[in-house]
Amino acid sequence: MAAKEERSVWGGAARPVERSQPASESTATLLRELVAHLRQQRTVLREEWARRITEARLLTAMTEEEVFAEATSVYDNYVEALETGTFEALQAYARDLSERIIPRGVETHEVVGIVLLLRDVLARSLFAKYREDFAKLDRILDAYEPAANSIANTVAVGFVQERERVIRQQQEAIRELSTPVLQVRERLLILPIIGVIDPQRARQLTEQLLQAIRTNRAKVVVIDITGVAAMDKAVANHLVQTVEASRLLGATVIVTGLSPEIAQTLVTIGVDLSEMATVGDLQGGIEEAERLLGYQVSDIKEVSQKS
Amino acid sequence: MQVPILKQGSYLIASIQSSLTDSDLCQLRDALVGQVGRFRARGVIIDVTPLDVMDSFAVRTLRDLAHMTRLRGSETVIVGIQPEVAFAMVQLGLTLRGISTALDLEEGLAFLDSRTDEAHGRD
Amino acid sequence: MAETEILVPIDSEVDIISARRHGRDLARSAGFSLGDQTVIATAVSEIARNILMYAKRGEVRFRVVNDGDRCGLIVVAADRGPGIADVDLALQEGHSTAGGLGLGLPGARRLMDDFEIVTAVGEGTAITMRKWRGK
Numbered sequence: 001m002a003a004k005e006e007r008s009v010w011g012g013a014a015r016p017v018e019r020s021q022p023a024s025e026s027t028a029t030l031l032r033e034l035v036a037h038l039r040q041q042r043t044v045l046r047e048e049w050a051r052r053i054t055e056a057r058l059l060t061a062m063t064e065e066e067v068f069a070e071a072t073s074v075y076d077n078y079v080e081a082l083e084t085g086t087f088e089a090l091q092a093y094a095r096d097l098s099e100r101i102i103p104r105g106v107e108t109h110e111v112v113g114i115v116l117l118l119r120d121v122l123a124r125s126l127f128a129k130y131r132e133d134f135a136k137l138d139r140i141l142d143a144y145e146p147a148a149n150s151i152a153n154t155v156a157v158g159f160v161q162e163r164e165r166v167i168r169q170q171q172e173a174i175r176e177l178s179t180p181v182l183q184v185r186e187r188l189l190i191l192p193i194i195g196v197i198d199p200q201r202a203r204q205l206t207e208q209l210l211q212a213i214r215t216n217r218a219k220v221v222v223i224d225i226t227g228v229a230a231m232d233k234a235v236a237n238h239l240v241q242t243v244e245a246s247r248l249l250g251a252t253v254i255v256t257g258l259s260p261e262i263a264q265t266l267v268t269i270g271v272d273l274s275e276m277a278t279v280g281d282l283q284g285g286i287e288e289a290e291r292l293l294g295y296q297v298s299d300i301k302e303v304s305q306k307s
Numbered sequence: 308m309q310v311p312i313l314k315q316g317s318y319l320i321a322s323i324q325s326s327l328t329d330s331d332l333c334q335l336r337d338a339l340v341g342q343v344g345r346f347r348a349r350g351v352i353i354d355v356t357p358l359d360v361m362d363s364f365a366v367r368t369l370r371d372l373a374h375m376t377r378l379r380g381s382e383t384v385i386v387g388i389q390p391e392v393a394f395a396m397v398q399l400g401l402t403l404r405g406i407s408t409a410l411d412l413e414e415g416l417a418f419l420d421s422r423t424d425e426a427h428g429r430d
Numbered sequence: 431m432a433e434t435e436i437l438v439p440i441d442s443e444v445d446i447i448s449a450r451r452h453g454r455d456l457a458r459s460a461g462f463s464l465g466d467q468t469v470i471a472t473a474v475s476e477i478a479r480n481i482l483m484y485a486k487r488g489e490v491r492f493r494v495v496n497d498g499d500r501c502g503l504i505v506v507a508a509d510r511g512p513g514i515a516d517v518d519l520a521l522q523e524g525h526s527t528a529g530g531l532g533l534g535l536p537g538a539r540r541l542m543d544d545f546e547i548v549t550a551v552g553e554g555t556a557i558t559m560r561k562w563r564g565k
């Protein structure tokens with residue numbers, strides 16, 4: 001329910017001062033005053049917040065020191081956002097923080113939870129300070145709440161976005177890892193490589209290909225790298241190794257789709273390409289492969305006609 | 308561990324049965340180079356399927372063997388290199404350049420047939 | 431995983447086969463892929479032969495280590511042979527003083543993730559190499 005209430009505020013909360021527009025000047029003054037208070041109480045409040053985080057059993061994947069260090073940064077960024085009314089720095093920090101804690105298994109509810117706790121800790125402190133003057137307390141909270149809500153919103157959205165990015169990246173990695181070795185006709189395999197090749201992926205591709213050559217009794221393999229944007233020396237050498245290892249299993253490799261950039265890289269870094277057959281595009285490569293396969297077939301036919 | 312050498316038509320087939328010591332490999336090399344002449348073999352097939360490691364010594368010995376038999380008029384084909392062995396070999400820097408390889412015994416025989424047929428065609 | 435150490439003495443050709451077999455078996459039980467098992471066995475073969483060729487006898491030791499979330503296999507090849515006068519030269523591709531391909535040490539180094547030589551002329555040589563799992 002609380003979340004729902006906040007959502008309605010978030011809608012117009014990108015500019016925290018807007019809500020109390022008629023009293024905008026005094027809102028700015030009030031915010032300055034409360035920022036000064038929060039700066040002054042930094043040590044106490046930060047400790048109180050860290051304690052509440054531990055009590056609520058949030059961020060359990062992190063050590064107490066780590067929680068405290070992050071709490072300090074979040075606190076400072078939070079106060080700064082309150083002061084400036086701009087969220088760029090906080091957004092950047094939230095992304096950075098998410099990047100660090102997502103691999104540790106920190107969940108969305110924990111991040112939302114700690115930000116709401118901070119909001120609560122700070123509100124209580126304001127309450128304690130101004131409870132003698134209810135009218136002022138009212139105005140302070142009016143200035144504080146929309147800003148605090150926007151901050152909570154920014155951090156939560158930042159976290160979720162980062163999480164989605166990580167998931168997308170992982171899906172991409174999985175998809176890329178499962179590059180298929182295709183058998184297009186008997187004894188002919190095609191390996192289309194798309195995306196980024198790092199040494200680990202190159203290694204997996206080679207192992208897959210060599211197994212497939214054996215299983216399918218392939219004589220010719222076309223490796224198409226049209227979809228590969230860049231290639232460094234390590235990967236280029238790996239490609240040469242793949243060609244050579246395939247030959248040890250009795251298969252000829254034709255490489256197709258070398259982009260001008262990659263061709264230039266290969267020549268510049270001096271990769272030994274003397275053993276590598278290359279053809280411009282995939283279609284040309286398949287034609288060449290069929291010629292190689294067909295050449296052997298017609299050869300045997302000729303012989304059987306003779307005998 | 309002696310490697311049995313079979314004569315089939317005009318080919319000699321050496322089927323390695325298990326891991327070989329360096330001396331076993333040298334012995335195999337000497338035996339094949341000798342028998343190529345004695346049987347007037349046109350081709351030699353060495354089946355290395357059971358080898359789970361081909362290190363620099365093994366590769367050098369097989370390479371010497373292939374060169375020697377070629378000088379004596381016989382083409383050597385190495386067959387049955389395992390995928391992971393092939394990958395380890397190239398990572399080590401061993402490529403058997405200039406030496407024929409085939410997937411297995413059947414492919415090796417087909418390769419030698421096509422080679423000797425080519426030679427016949429030229430006659 | 432228990433950190434057991436396996437020791438294989440090297441003083442004849444058969445011991446080279448025995449050393450690489452032990453290396454492969456340990457790598458397999460530690461969960462290394464077939465490709466990595468083969469790479470480790472090949473590197474072991476090279477350094478074991480090196481012992482036999484230059485020092486006549488020595489030993490190869492194997493150990494599995496867990497370093498945080500990484501798991502590695504450590505191979506140590508030690509001998510009390512003549513030592514290596516010029517390590518840089520010995521690690522140069524194509525350099526051989528015993529009529530090999532000159533791929534032994536540089537090849538083993540290329541196959542493994544870490545490779546370190548400690549040697550003193552007249553005292554012996556210790557080569558330590560390591561492969562991390564799933565790299």
